[in-house]
Amino acid sequence: MAIAALGTVVLDCADPRALAAFYAEILGGRVESDGDDWVTLTGYQGTPLAFQAAPGHTAPEWPSPDSSQQFHLDLTVEDLDTAESRVLALGAKPLDADDRSRSFRVYADPAGHPFCLCAC
Structure with a gap:
């Protein structure tokens, strides 16, 4: 329970x-x-x-062996490329979005919190 x-x-x-x-x-x-x-x-x-x-507030550093990312959000999207262009236009910063073969990409929001766009 x-x-x-x-x-x-x-x-x-x-x-x-x-x-x-x-x-x-x-x-x-x-x-x-x-x-x-x-x-x-x-x-x-x-x-x-x-x-x-x-x-x-100090933004988490990602990736960093010396500090924790604290937490991150996984956001499910239908089209990674479309979602990526939209979040970048809103002020997101790519953290680990270069590998196009994966089903997810990692960004930081404007306050530095990591989040992933994940293909559904």
Whole structure:
């Protein structure tokens, strides 16, 4: 028997509204502010995401043998090339997207959190 259910994935960042808008463009949904330091993405299919202000936030380094990536999101897409061009236009940075033979590509969101686009 489970002890709990996953409620929300919360990403620390310097600018919660901007990062929520980035993910809203990728996943759909609406950005709802719960104050200056907490923003929630609602109205899309999937696990809820929230964005919390973290003054002095330091982005994870990927790949790095000296530090953890902390976590990453796997985002399922129908067409990797189309999705890639769209996330790059939104401000994503490629981390490991050169190998076109794989079924996934790795990027960083504008706050530096790693995420993968994964072919469905």
